Amino acid sequence: MNAPALPKASDYKSELKPVWCPGCGDYHVLLSLTKAFAALKLRPEEIAVVSGIGCSSRIPAYTNCYGFHGVHGRALPLGTGLKVARPELTVLVTGGDGDGFSIGGNHFLHACRRNIDITYVVMDNRVYGMTKGQPSPTTEPDWDSALSPGGTGVRPFHPLVIALASGANFVARTFSGDIKGTTDTIVQAINHPGFSFVEILSPCVTFRPDQRGWKSVVHPAPVEPTDDAARAARRIMTDDGFNVGVLYRGSREPYMVERAKETGEPAQFDGMFEI
Amino acid sequence: MFFFIIVKSYEYTNLRSTDEFCDFLARNLKTGILTMIAQHGEQAAISIALTGSGGAGVMTAGGLLLDAVGKHGCYGLQTRSVGPQIRGGESAALLRLSGDPVETHSACFDILLALDWNNYTRFSAEIPLNASSIVITDPAVDAAPETIAAAGCTMVELPLKEMADDISGGRVNMIALGVAAGAIGLPLETVSGLIAGKLASKGEAAVRSSVACVEAGFESGRAIADVPKLAPSSHSEASVRWLMTGNEAAALGAVRGGIRFAAAYPITPATEILEWLAPALTKVGGTLVQAEDELASINMIIGASFGGVPSITATSGPGFALMTEAIGLATAAEVPVVVVDVMRGGPSTGIPTKSEQSDLNIAVYGLHGDAPHIVVAPVSLADCLFTTQWAAHLAEAMQAPAIVLSDQFFGQARMIVDRPANVAFIAERKIAERCDNDYARYAVTADGVSPMAVPGTPCGQYTADGLEHSVSGTPSSSAEDHLKQLAKRRTKIESHDYGVHWAEIEGEGDLVILTWGSTAAPVREAARRARAQGANVKTVAVRLLAPLEVETLHAEISGARGVLVIEQTESAQFYRYLRSQCDLPANTRAVHQPGPLMIKPEDVLHEIMTELGR
Ligand SMILES: Cc1ncc(C[n+]2csc(CCOP(=O)(O)OP(=O)(O)O)c2C)c(N)n1
Ligand code: SF4
Numbered sequence: 001m002n003a004p005a006l007p008k009a010s011d012y013k014s015e016l017k018p019v020w021c022p023g024c025g026d027y028h029v030l031l032s033l034t035k036a037f038a039a040l041k042l043r044p045e046e047i048a049v050v051s052g053i054g055c056s057s058r059i060p061a062y063t064n065c066y067g068f069h070g071v072h073g074r075a076l077p078l079g080t081g082l083k084v085a086r087p088e089l090t091v092l093v094t095g096g097d098g099d100g101f102s103i104g105g106n107h108f109l110h111a112c113r114r115n116i117d118i119t120y121v122v123m124d125n126r127v128y129g130m131t132k133g134q135p136s137p138t139t140e141p142d143w144d145s146a147l148s149p150g151g152t153g154v155r156p157f158h159p160l161v162i163a164l165a166s167g168a169n170f171v172a173r174t175f176s177g178d179i180k181g182t183t184d185t186i187v188q189a190i191n192h193p194g195f196s197f198v199e200i201l202s203p204c205v206t207f208r209p210d211q212r213g214w215k216s217v218v219h220p221a222p223v224e225p226t227d228d229a230a231r232a233a234r235r236i237m238t239d240d241g242f243n244v245g246v247l248y249r250g251s252r253e254p255y256m257v258e259r260a261k262e263t264g265e266p267a268q269f270d271g272m273f274e275i
Numbered sequence: 276m277f278f279f280i281i282v283k284s285y286e287y288t289n290l291r292s293t294d295e296f297c298d299f300l301a302r303n304l305k306t307g308i309l310t311m312i313a314q315h316g317e318q319a320a321i322s323i324a325l326t327g328s329g330g331a332g333v334m335t336a337g338g339l340l341l342d343a344v345g346k347h348g349c350y351g352l353q354t355r356s357v358g359p360q361i362r363g364g365e366s367a368a369l370l371r372l373s374g375d376p377v378e379t380h381s382a383c384f385d386i387l388l389a390l391d392w393n394n395y396t397r398f399s400a401e402i403p404l405n406a407s408s409i410v411i412t413d414p415a416v417d418a419a420p421e422t423i424a425a426a427g428c429t430m431v432e433l434p435l436k437e438m439a440d441d442i443s444g445g446r447v448n449m450i451a452l453g454v455a456a457g458a459i460g461l462p463l464e465t466v467s468g469l470i471a472g473k474l475a476s477k478g479e480a481a482v483r484s485s486v487a488c489v490e491a492g493f494e495s496g497r498a499i500a501d502v503p504k505l506a507p508s509s510h511s512e513a514s515v516r517w518l519m520t521g522n523e524a525a526a527l528g529a530v531r532g533g534i535r536f537a538a539a540y541p542i543t544p545a546t547e548i549l550e551w552l553a554p555a556l557t558k559v560g561g562t563l564v565q566a567e568d569e570l571a572s573i574n575m576i577i578g579a580s581f582g583g584v585p586s587i588t589a590t591s592g593p594g595f596a597l598m599t600e601a602i603g604l605a606t607a608a609e610v611p612v613v614v615v616d617v618m619r620g621g622p623s624t625g626i627p628t629k630s631e632q633s634d635l636n637i638a639v640y641g642l643h644g645d646a647p648h649i650v651v652a653p654v655s656l657a658d659c660l661f662t663t664q665w666a667a668h669l670a671e672a673m674q675a676p677a678i679v680l681s682d683q684f685f686g687q688a689r690m691i692v693d694r695p696a697n698v699a700f701i702a703e704r705k706i707a708e709r710c711d712n713d714y715a716r717y718a719v720t721a722d723g724v725s726p727m728a729v730p731g732t733p734c735g736q737y738t739a740d741g742l743e744h745s746v747s748g749t750p751s752s753s754a755e756d757h758l759k760q761l762a763k764r765r766t767k768i769e770s771h772d773y774g775v776h777w778a779e780i781e782g783e784g785d786l787v788i789l790t791w792g793s794t795a796a797p798v799r800e801a802a803r804r805a806r807a808q809g810a811n812v813k814t815v816a817v818r819l820l821a822p823l824e825v826e827t828l829h830a831e832i833s834g835a836r837g838v839l840v841i842e843q844t845e846s847a848q849f850y851r852y853l854r855s856q857c858d859l860p861a862n863t864r865a866v867h868q869p870g871p872l873m874i875k876p877e878d879v880l881h882e883i884m885t886e887l888g889r
Contacts, residue, residue: 016749029748041732043729043736044736045732045733045735045855046731047401048730050578050580056685058750059750060738061738061749061750064736065736066730066736066737066738067736067737067738068578068581068608068738068739068740069599069738069739069740069741069742069750070574070608070741071600071601071602071741074570074571074574074601075773076571076573077538077566077567077570077571077572077573077574077578078575078577078578078579079578079583080571081536081538081564081574081575081576081577081578081579081580081581081582081586082563082578082581082730083578083580084536084562084564084575084579084584085535085536085562085578085580085582085583085584085586086579086584086731087732088731089582089731090558091729106567106568106570106571107570107571109567110571111478130387148550152781152864161861172644177285186621207522221612223633240535255385257735258687260559260562262557262559263559263560264558264559264560266527266530266531266559268558269527269530269555269698272280272523273517273518273523273527274515274516274517274694275345275515275516275517275518275691
């Protein structure tokens with residue numbers, strides 16, 4: 001008898017053709033994601049990919065997993081509810097920098113500190129792609145656009161710093177063009193208990209054509225991953241925004257869902273009210 | 276006002292309660308049908324207010340008084356009114372007690388027991404008094420405000436503080452409890468027995484001093500002249516009564532209805548639902564997560580329900596407003612969820628601790644796009660149980676959001692009720708147990724409901740989407756798909772058989788009163804009293820607010836000589852909503868009043884009599 005065929009990345013792809021522009025970094029993210037699922041030998045029906053709104057948030061339907069394309073900024077609570085209700089599923093939350101750090105910023109903080117065993121993948125292109133080129137929280141302050149002529153003048157948000165400070169249990173950055181590195185990082189993130197955060201630098205070739213040059217500026221982080229949050233914090237201080245690699249692997253206990261061992265009947269509560 | 280009566284009229288036998296009897300009396304007094312001898316005696320229902328400054332413990336005393344009335348076999352309700360302080364400010368325990376079920380306050384308090392007069396004016400509008408009211412105060416504290424004297428109340432002075440000081444560890448609120456119990460004729464053993472049980476954890480000394488206080492107060496209370504006495508219970512020994520708040524009832528209804536996941540963000544006056552569910556859910560295999568805000572809580576329950584677990588959240592107006600975008604997502608993605616909005620005074624932060632029915636518009640119309648969903652409202656405090664359970668059933672059956680519009684009065688009043696029936700509605704979702712490769716999540720079916728694959732089911736994979744989609748869930752902006760899916764989502768809501776539960780209807784008659792929510796309580800009481808006076812009045816308390824059962828409602832009002840629409844809003848939201856959907860007769864009249872003051876049975880009775888030209 002033959003051994004069962006090993007899963008392939010294509011087993012995790014749907015037949016739907018992505019709406020993304022040719023050259024968009026998100027294609028590579030989709031590829032890495034499906035490769036990671038294959039590497040983990042997960043069954044597609046045991047995976048749920050949840051997202052908000054944006055170009056990047058279209059990703060669930062391009063996988064052959066269960067998906068939920070929710071509303072803008074609320075992917076993390078959607079995924080949190082799903083994971084708590086169905087702990088046996090592998091839950092990935094996906095989306096863009098606008099979705100995750102602007103409108104959904106509060107959920108980002110609390111998902112990090114809640115430390116539920118889910119993986120959050122942000123395709124950071126430092127712009128609002130879907131709404132056609134407005135600055136996001138990670139956009140450089142002097143980036144010119146119609147909505148903020150001459151730039152916002154506002155200091156960018158540092159997702160890794162925030163994730164680390166808020167209690168994420170696994171923090172990493174990758175570059176979408178590095179399929180192998182990204183696949184490997186997603187595998188690690190899914191395997192790591194608790195809340196895993198992966199920022200994927202994923203160019204928006206349409207509204208940030210300058211990001212085509214990212215492949216020559218990204219570089220491996222000069223140090224090894226650490227489980228010491230203080231060391232990770234110091235290392236991040238010297239980050240130029242293009243360090244890639246796993247920054248931090250914590251050992252904090254994931255959110256314990258008090259799944260009742262008890263499966264009593266509602267009738268047990270009647271006694272609370274009887275006179 | 277209390278009479279011992281020689282009744283020669285056979286009409287008496289038609290009267291359902293002593294309240295009706297009083298109205299009957301009042302009417303017939305003038306006509307001289309009855310011969311009466313004034314005496315002190317039982318009264319259908321007694322209203323008592325206990326007031327005091329922070330730390331005086333009036334809420335504890337009021338709570339124990341209601342408990343004792345329950346133990347005695349009678350009925351009653353208790354609400355609270357508090358000052359603006361977060362904790363420990365002046366407060367008032369407002370009780371109405373009776374031998375028969377009572378479910379609302381009346382227009383006048385029989386007894387005001389004021390431990391002191393600090394900031395009393397904060398409550399005075401909620402504690403109406405008249406010349407037949409008895410005011411019990413302690414001369415050692417400051418003098419009663421002028422308004423009290425102006426109302427012509429009978430003043431009774433008792434040295435409450437001195438009595439408490441005479442007892443080691445004695446507290447004024449326990450003296451007051453004794454006074455109230457003695458005054459209305461509760462047996463002393465009932466109260467002291469109750470205290471021994473309730474305070475056992477505080478130690479023997481605490482029990483002993485509390486019982487001594489109650490005994491001391493009891494004697495002085497009994498000695499007060501002309502106090503109405505609690506009528507004997509109308510309930511049979513065999514029947515079981517419950518003491519609960521509407522928030523507890525709603526939470527129990529959710530659990531009975533199969534809800535096993537909740538996400539929570541605290542807000543007055545809904546928090547108790549969530550706090551009740553937190554430990555309860557873990558005992559039935561479920562979970563509650565505290566969310567970072569209402570945007571999170573609604574999305575968490577959508578996520579959990581997408582996972583196949585029936586889910587709920589509870590909030591009030593400000594939180595509900597934050598949830599509306601995601602409720603639209605639940606509509607579009609066809610994910611069942613239950614959202615309880617325990618309404619308070621609005622708009623904005625409004626009056627968090629007081630009841631109002633002004634979230635009707637946002638509940639019915641607050642979603643963007645054409646977004647059919649379910650809106651139900653409990654018709655009584657005990658019905659918070661049934662209605663929430665029903666909402667869970669409806670949401671699951673139709674894979675759509677169901678909003679339960681409760682309100683602060685229902686949510687936070689404590690009430691003794693006959694045990695609510697245990698109904699069979701259990702969340703039942705049409706699940707795609709086994710899928711093949713052509714599985715289409717949003718397939719158009721006759722009833723609009725399509726089998727839902729839950730994650731874990733092989734071959735059922737699909738992406739739930741708030742984007743308009745084709746039958747398979749693929750995003751689509753085609754006119755055809757939009758039309759199909761809009762119609763599908765409307766059909767499942769409109770074609771559902773809601774059975775007889777759309778409203779609770781009482782009586783028959785020329786005059787029909789349409790009402791909803793906690794306003795139904797004074798309306799029902801007024802209608803019963805009006806019927807006792809020979810008026811024909813029908814009350815329709817609408818439980819299913821959306822979709823409105825227009826045909827059935829038309830049938831209920833057809834041929835009516837008059838229609839009154841009664842609600843607690845400033846802008847007549849319910850009346851306008853009905854007008855937008857139904858052909859109300861030209862002589863329909865809207866009676867509407869915003870919170871914080873509740874509509875009283877006497878107000879409604881007045882409207883009924885005006886309408887009937889009596
Ligand atoms: C509540 C709400 N506000 C605004 C929008 C419009 N909107 C759609 S996507 C988007 C930003 C997307 O940017 P990002 O998350 O960075 O994703 P990208 O498109 O760049 O992948 C915005 C503002 C929306 N859909 N919903
Ligand atoms: S607009 Fe930018 S982010 Fe969106 S699909 Fe095109 S390249 Fe990608």
